[in-house]
Amino acid sequence: MNKPSIPKGTRDFGPEEMAKRNYIFQTIRDVYALYGFSCIETPSMETLATLMGKYGEEGDRLLFKILDSGDFLSKMDREKLADMPSVTFAAKACEKGLRYDLTVPFARYVVMHRNEISFPFKRYQIQPVWRADRPQKGRYREFYQCDADIIGSDSLLNEVELLCIIDEVYRRFKIPVKILLNNRKILSGIAEAVGCADKIVDITVAIDKLDKIGLDKVFDELRGKGFTDEELSKLKPLLLIQGSNREKLSALKEQLACSEIGLKGVEELTFILDRLEHMHLQTELVLDISLARGLSYYTGAIVEVKATTVEMGSITGGGRYDNLTGIFGVDGLSGVGISFGADRIFDVLNQLDLFPEEVKTNTQILFVNFGEEFSDYVLGVMKKLRSEGIRCSYYTDTAKMKKQMSYANAMQIPYVALIGEDECRESMITIKNMHSGNQKTLPADQISRFMAGLIED
Amino acid sequence: MNKPSIPKGTRDFGPEEMAKRNYIFQTIRDVYALYGFSCIETPSMETLATLMGKYGEEGDRLLFKILDSGDFLSKMDREKLADMPSVTFAAKACEKGLRYDLTVPFARYVVMHRNEISFPFKRYQIQPVWRADRPQKGRYREFYQCDADIIGSDSLLNEVELLCIIDEVYRRFKIPVKILLNNRKILSGIAEAVGCADKIVDITVAIDKLDKIGLDKVFDELRGKGFTDEELSKLKPLLLIQGSNREKLSALKEQLACSEIGLKGVEELTFILDRLEHMHLQTELVLDISLARGLSYYTGAIVEVKATTVEMGSITGGGRYDNLTGIFGVDGLSGVGISFGADRIFDVLNQLDLFPEEVKTNTQILFVNFGEEFSDYVLGVMKKLRSEGIRCSYYTDTAKMKKQMSYANAMQIPYVALIGEDECRESMITIKNMHSGNQKTLPADQISRFMAGLIED
Known part of the structure; x- marks a missing residue:
């Protein structure tokens, strides 16, 4: 292939x-x-009647022309095909072009x-x-x-x-x-x-x-x-x-x-x-x-x-x-x-390096996957956070911690949430700043305040 | 034509x-x-090699194919053109299609x-x-x-x-x-x-x-x-x-x-x-x-x-x-x-008539044009309002009041601003609710509060 x-x-x-x-x-x-x-x-395709002759000779040549559907050759005089210029042919076989x-x-x-x-x-x-x-x-x-x-x-x-x-x-x-x-x-x-x-x-x-x-x-x-x-x-x-x-x-x-x-x-x-x-x-x-x-x-x-x-x-x-x-x-x-x-x-x-930093951040928090037994808790927490406008993602496969952290880095996700037995039992979330390496354990309902910068990192 | x-x-x-x-x-x-x-x-055009054979026979037929640029007929055996099926021709004359x-x-x-x-x-x-x-x-x-x-x-x-x-x-x-x-x-x-x-x-x-x-x-x-x-x-x-x-x-x-x-x-x-x-x-x-x-x-x-x-x-x-x-x-x-x-x-x-009302509102305020002498004042007011996120438009031609009001209605603009000599002199704006017909004269710097619903209509 x-x-x-x-x-x-x-x-x-x-x-x-x-x-x-x-x-x-x-x-x-x-x-x-x-x-x-x-x-x-407006549509991507316009009729060639609309497009042709509007951009000069050069423009006509630079139009992308779309071949008519179906048996377009049947409408043509086959004998003339032998010495027809490409441009004449295009005019006969295409009625549409891209704008x-x-x-x-x-x-x-x-x-x-x-x-x-x-x-x-x-x-x-x-x-x-x-x-x-x-x-x-x-x-x-x-x-x-x-x-x-x-x-x-x-x-x-x-x-x-x-x-x-x-x-x-x-x-x-x-x-x-x-x-x-x-x-x-x-x-x-x-x-x-x-x-x-x-x-x-x-x-x-x-x-x-x-x-x-x-x-x-x-x-x-x-x-x-x-x-x-x-x-x-x-x-x-x-x-x-x-x-x-x-x-x-x-x-x-x-x-x-x-x-x-x-x-x-x-x-x-x-x-x-x-x-x-x-x-x-x-x-x-x-x-x-x-x-x-x-x-x-x-x-x-x-x-x-x-x-x-x-x-x-x-x-x-x-x-x-x-x-x-x-x-x-x-x-x-x-x-x-x-x-x-x-x-x-x-x-x-x-x-000029003028793109705002936040533009590059798609997902704000990656929830690390420590095993299926925590997934209901994680899904519930994410639902809450999303309802508060926080973009989060769950690493859905069980993989080694290191692999998941590399993933967060590669995706430029600024925070990861770590949820294991302790967190799950106590309705807490451990959240780690991937840039500074700082890590903090907070009640689940405090995460949106944390993300808004209202709780110190 | x-x-x-x-x-x-x-x-x-x-x-x-x-x-x-x-x-x-x-x-x-x-x-x-x-x-x-x-x-x-991804690009609108893909190579036909990418597209063909992926959607069944029906799909192949329904692909929009783009004629190659330049003298595409010159690469073909002209003699074979006389009895070539359209589909064979298309495969030779086109290397791209729309996704x-x-x-x-x-x-x-x-x-x-x-x-x-x-x-x-x-x-x-x-x-x-x-x-x-x-x-x-x-x-x-x-x-x-x-x-x-x-x-x-x-x-x-x-x-x-x-x-x-x-x-x-x-x-x-x-x-x-x-x-x-x-x-x-x-x-x-x-x-x-x-x-x-x-x-x-x-x-x-x-x-x-x-x-x-x-x-x-x-x-x-x-x-x-x-x-x-x-x-x-x-x-x-x-x-x-x-x-x-x-x-x-x-x-x-x-x-x-x-x-x-x-x-x-x-x-x-x-x-x-x-x-x-x-x-x-x-x-x-x-x-x-x-x-x-x-x-x-x-x-x-x-x-x-x-x-x-x-x-x-x-x-x-x-x-x-x-x-x-x-x-x-x-x-x-x-x-x-x-x-x-x-x-x-x-x-x-x-x-189900479920589109939110505000979706249909493009422009929030139309500034009526009472003559060129007020345009500097209007432009200044609009600049201020726009900096506060209010979408406004100036009726740039001098036309009869009635025509301008019809325009606001046709464009579904909910408010018009009326600025004449008095308003201009006193830094005021008369704002009219096109739905209720109510009209109010306010200091120019109060308009954004008014639009936010903080001042009664």
Whole structure:
């Protein structure tokens, strides 16, 4: 028999990893709920009609497609099979695929349920997505996204609330981060100011690299794309804008005076910063005009979060999109959303050793098994403790004491309970702290007080 | 543009459904954790080598298979495609499938990770599974399973603990249920006592229907399968056993005296009932020798739960299996597990109107928007309330009061906060109970006390 394996790019999550992952999901979930977002879930499979063409050519290729059930070949023209390209075949043999992100399914959900939904609709969604990417370090074929979106409101207060959510989530995680903020309209304004509104993609792609490669190389790249020296000389002062967020905004206001859309972007960011001034975020917020975040569907504010003390890409991102449901034939719904990258947050928390100690504790007390004659007593004690919320486990096999203690250690169970004849007769429990080695004999009904720290160890 | 849709047999879950579903998952999760089980997760996709042949022919057919990425046709002999059966093609074009249950992936997990695992290993797993079944009422192509298993221990204390878990979960749900209990060894004993140990499948399948079709028709069916009158006359007294669990066990002990395995089954159930006698379960436990639960891999105790006040199939099931990991080449690990059927529990809770009121409340307070000039004050108040754990939402658009109130009603938000000039100037909040219509103006810092019920409505 071959050794079993799992598909490449996928992962098993054991008890400790899952405890940590659930801490991440629960933290994000709690904050989303505090801000008035409701949880929804959509099916793992969507029709390929829903998925195809929404993520560009690359995305179509990376969709996992599910073979139709039954005798799917019988519907095909067998003779054509001999020289049919794989991609044509896939389109004929598959009508479903695994979701690629949570945004397109959400747009599909909103369109299908628009008559039941009260707008503005604030939903969060924490589910896995699948991409047939080449697996590599930190990139998986199945991973979770944690999205929150507000759809059906163009108020900038939504952007303000989402930035508060980001601040609160990272305050809870204790991860030092900075929030980078920009506005797609400012990028459009820059393109207009340079006189190349039609080349916004080239400009954005190039200045996105400003941080990494510097001004000179950005200009080399733009020259390669046909930008003239005159255009570049108009661009230069925009890229050199420095100072506080307020200073940057006032410089942009001046330099984009000729661009209506650019000024609109400045106005939007000013509104957001004005509101946040009163909110006393603990996270630094940096206006960064080189922030681009792709161009696919964002139309207003865009945001990205970076950990400041760990080398890691963006750990949260989001932005405003004005017409996401348009792809499904319903126009006029503006939305804004954010997405936390759970896998990267996991790595950051691990690297900074920020997972709370209690997260790693699954079971709190292991009851050692000294023989069947004590099991009724142990079961009764455990029932009581569990009713008080204490997570306990019974070593159900009779094994040597040493083996049972090793088990408690391997499972990182902090306390073991020892129950023999004396304890059983006198309704006592001997409880041992596996960390310090201290041991104490207490009346059974005192154990929950002991576990709560009310009786000294 | 075509209207978007979702694949048949799949579902979208909106805010209210998800709140209810999460209540179900969280309740089960909490109890599993109290009993010392750790959460694990496995990938949605498994290799077809892992999945195929584990669920019978029917199961193989019902697996969702995922088309390999890239140019999969290029690896095939094109000429053979013209008359290749679909199933052969699928085996060549797909190396992955969606998991069909949580048990086989768990066995695969245990085998792959056996060197890191401390046995006995107590894990729970709450994840979706997929089956290409014909969709029908109450049967879906994607649904959640909520499994807990102990592997690597043959102690019957594990059965006892699992029965306590079932009792506790339904106590929390407040669903009146009865637990049906049997033992595969008793079924083997019956077959031996009748003199047809080799026909255990026929016997079990037939007596499984005893409840529904009655003794005569069960016998008709068995005659059709070639059972003699003599054999049936030996079976009859076994099927007529009545009385309390203890009485049934003692009758079985007598009638199965000739069958070693049958007596072993009686002994096992006696042990379990002895332990449970001290545990004072609130659920009725019924020894039911007609309970079969398939025959695939169970080897000891089997259990099934039925709601007593609603017409519904089994809502929880489980049992002991002695060699699950044997399918992956690792023998000698005995396991026992249970699985809660979340979808059916959902229907039962709905029919009996047992979902707690607070489950349906996502957001607790909606802040009405009376204009931009108040937004800084509102945002500040909400920040404070959220830090105290109160879930609140701001109606971010300026809309007519009536529209905002309808929104609160549609979203089932129990309180709205009204903040105008007076409130803003005096740091007050007017809070309205949407149910009673009562309205009260309070200092902003009193709202959390009000929400906690410490100030009269």
